[in-house]
Amino acid sequence: MTGERRLVCIACPVGCRLAIRQEEGGEIRVSGNQCEKGDTYGREELLAPRRVVTATVRLTGSALRRLPVKTHLPLPREHIAALLAEASRLAVRAPVARGQVLLADFLATGVDLVATRTVEASGG
Amino acid sequence: MTGKRYDALVFGGGSAGMAAAARIAAGGFSVAVLERERELGGVLNQCIHSGFGLKVFREDLTGPEYAERYCQRLASASGVDVYLETTAQEVGAAGAETPLTVYGYSRLHGILELSARAGVLAMGCRERNRGNIGIPGTRPAGVYTAGFAQRLLNIDGYLPGRRAVIVGSGDIGLIMARRLTWSGAEVLGVVEIQSYPSGLTRNVVQCLNDFGIPLHLSHVVSRILGRNRVEGVEVSPLEDGVPKQEKAFRLDCDTVLLSVGLLPDTELAKKLGVALNPETGGPLVDAGLQTSVAGVFACGNLLHVHDLVDYVTEEAERCAERVCEYLAGEYELAQHRVVPGANVRYVVPNRYFPGRENRFYLRALVVKNQARLELRIGGETVKQRRLAHVQPSEMVSFTLKPAELAGLASKADNALEVSIA
Amino acid sequence: MAGESVYDVAVIGAGVIGAAIARQLSCYRLNVVLLEKEADACFGISKANSGIIHGGFHHGPDALKARLEILGNTLFDRLQRQLHFPFRRCGILVAALSVEEMKAVEKLYENGVRNKVIGIELAGRERMLALEPQLNPDVVGGLHAPSGGVIEPYRFVFALIENAQDNGVELATGFELTGVEHENGAFLLVSAQGRRVRARYAVNAAGLYADSVSALFGAEQFTIVPRKGEEFLLDRNAKGLPGKVVFPVPTRLSKGILVIPTVEGTCMVGPTAVEIQDKEDLATSQSNLELVFAAARRLVPALSERDIITSFAGLRPTLAGGDFLIESSRRVPRLVQVAGIQSPGLTAAPAVSEYVKDLLKKAGLTLVEKPDWDPYLPEVPRIRELTPFQVDELTRRDPAYGEVVCRCEGVSEAEIVAAVRRGHRTLDGIKFYTRAQMGRCQGGFCTYRILRILARETGQPVEAITKRGPGSELLGGEL
16 A cells, blocks of 8 residues: 555544555555554554444343443454444353453454443343 | 432432532531432443543543442431432422522422532433524424433434434534434434534544434524424525525434523523523522522532543532532632623633632633633733634633732732633 | 114214213213214313413404303312312403504404403503513503303313213214215214214214315315414413403414413413414424513513423414304205314304304204203312312322322322323323323423333233324333
8 A cells, every 4th residue: 555544643633644654565654653652552443443443232131222332342344244243142141240241352453342330130 | 299308409419419519518518419310420321431530530431430439428428418300390489598409300308498508410311492592493202402312312312303403513422423423323414504514523533434324514404394204305595694595405314403502491490580601501600509599509510511531520629619618607708700701702610719719711702722821810910821713612711829929819800800801 | 783772973073072062962862972083082272271261352243252251260260169260360461552552442342342351441550560560561452251261271171071971972082983874864974983873963072184074974065274383381489470361462373472371380472373284283483482481571571481391383274264064964964064263263162162052943953952961060179279287188099199190290000090080091181180290390300100000001012002192102112
């Protein structure tokens, strides 16, 4: 890829406008940043963009019908659709503890899907 | 009818209410929390995304995780009664020793007559709706405020629709754009009246750019179409602040989500006769966050709409400290005025303590990098601070200590003017 | 056809006119059916009614609508005692802001005198301002009709129908009349969904579609032209709200833009008057806002757009000539036409229903009074009207009175359940019956609770719940 990618850095509220190119030899060059964080962010966005994914999954055994969940680390973007599909097939039964792992090491990325709240079992 | 007396009543069991109640209880006072939902946590329960607690815990938590920490803190506090599924619907007559009396309506508890020496208004905010902004067109099903749709989706598990247009690029709208897309719905665009997005840049990137959702800046939804269910919207560009309907284009959709601002939810405050600040929509408060009604305090989104829950918690805890002083008969009355100066829309609170530390929150009127916060008394500069980036949608907070006042507070004109240069 | 009985009377259209007629007929030993094409009653023209009980001075006694308005006006106190809808005789003022306008007001006063309106008076500037301190101090004089008032139109219509139902009338909603066959001594009425009803007599009270219904019967040809009116609802905490209904001097097209203190304590400003083509066009527009508020501030200067909670539009069914058309069809025996009932239709409704009853009698319908006809509706307690102590009493017999669903308007779960059990299964129907969703937050906090209650009470899935009938489903599916 030799084209230039333009994006806004989100590492801090300033929002530097970055330009990121991959040179012929494979080297990544980031410009427009005012600090190190921008350089790191620019590189990652180009090479291996990741995001924390949050969602809800079906919950049974409680008056609450949905359990909020998140990936405990940012997940590579190319796997997000698969994760969401897998999550939509999940049905978790209360009681659940905050932090409980619902899907471990998704697609060998080292990223778990965990519950973000504790729910007691109750008539539901 | 059950009647109960407390030292303090806290109205609202969200982030502000939980923090305030825990701190008042820690001060050794009896406190009751009234919460109309089935659980504590307020709007945090439906904010399943992350970004909470970066300041308070130095962690990136989701809303439910943040809420749970405070729920647990409250649960382990003694001297706190939590009334869930209870709405403070009516205000009663003031008693001699308990000037604050309210009636809590609940199917669980019946009608409760609750009285106290002090109260904390922490009911949060409500959303500006279609009626407030008057979008012309038909009245089909499918027009919702973004927070309402968020609740339906995240708590109840229902999609508001399948193809949505979002009005307003505030954070709630942006977050919902991503949430709907991740839930299998299609978001056709976000329409923003200003020439810049009103939410955080990181949200524009992660919620719109990631999905290729178009952001139409300087545009408005000029018409909603569809008789029984939304069928589409007309989007018009603004030129010189006026919608040019000749240049309108149509987006076919079945849902319109409105993310057009939040308003402090002052139903109960009005019933209590609390004076309101037209700039914030919330109560006018003194340096200790006490309203115009003696013993009634306000904090959190009810006082003024925040962007970060961390500031809500901080504000609520400080408010609670003042409530404790009030209950102990030690409330500091020596206070002077605070006035918003250049480029500042509002400052909260509206008074400062010359004799103790103050914490203020403000919103700017301008978008600027390398700006300067200036505090002046009688024309003399008291304090300055560099602000790398300032914009109306990002609240600024700052502290002012007595030593920094350098005696200026004893001047005849001792109003503190807060400006941005 | 087994099981198909013949009704004595089918009333077509469950707006205020059809509802009043149904209740009137429920006094007699008759099998009456009230047919309504929408999912609930009061969803047509009556939905956007301004809620005014008019003072009987806008037209002279030559107009049928004036005669029925005067008579109707006098009946509301008794109706309120029987049916418990919110109603208050606050009085009506017509304000003149110039000598010219005062001349027009004097003509209205003359109408009132000829119509024998009780208490109507002309007032000078000082008296006008004493009667209504919020009036424009430049007012020159005006007219005062103390018999005028304000009413909650939905509660009135629903109460009429409920009482009619309690006395044996059947209500069939979702019945859109698409065909009429003439049998021996009866009409076979067929709906779009294929439902069939037979009735010996029929009353066409179909509002905007009275012309189409008349055509289905093969009866008289006339054209209903919709005239749209937009109104704005102001917050009850707004400053400068008047205590009396304030009218300007009327124009050729309409009574003008009014300032209406509603019986609920809010205020409505409007309506506009624009003739349109499409009978389904209820769209609001931006340009009307400035027009309406300029006109309203001419009467009550302190009103402000900042206090707007919402706006909505309604359609008036106008007929050439402008008067009510209430007569037995000359072409089709046993059909009574009730068409072109625009303002003062609601005020006139109780009198219209008597008039129609007499027309039916003349057409041959035998009227035998029911000795056990009960004009009284049981009162549904509404927590917004009660003290906490009274609500506490109620919660002992039903804890759901303690559960606040709509905190803006103060509506309990028990009232929502009562609405659903009375047949109101759409969000709009529940809104009109209880006021939930009408307040400042416009349903932001109560709607998800109402969905839950509706699903529980009716057994239908939440995804099937609609705003106002099929096609207006709230949700897009379950996750």
